Amino acid sequence: GKAKKKKNKKKTKKKKKNKKKKKKKRKKQKKKKKQKKNTKKKKKKKKKKKPQQKQKKKKKKKIQKTKKKKKK
Incomplete structure (x- = not known):
């Protein structure tokens, strides 16, 4: 056994x-994998920034329009 x-x-x-x-x-x-993912993320972020700013501007315009209507 031993x-x-x-x-x-x-x-x-x-x-x-x-x-x-x-x-x-x-x-x-x-x-x-993490290193690869990180590089992808950085590229995506740069691309995403521009449309977001445009959306913000659109939202502001909408708010202004509603305010004008209220004043009338």
Whole structure:
């Protein structure tokens, strides 16, 4: 029975090592993905800014129109 136990211990150690390796790999992959995502986000933000400003101006105009109507 003792010999068998020793063999099993070795196997579990190997498994643990492999798990750690996999975790490290996963972390690296996640980091890479995050880096890619960040670059995409920055590009999107620059594109988005212009239409938002236009919308704000439109909203202000609408508000002014309603005020004029009330005054009349």
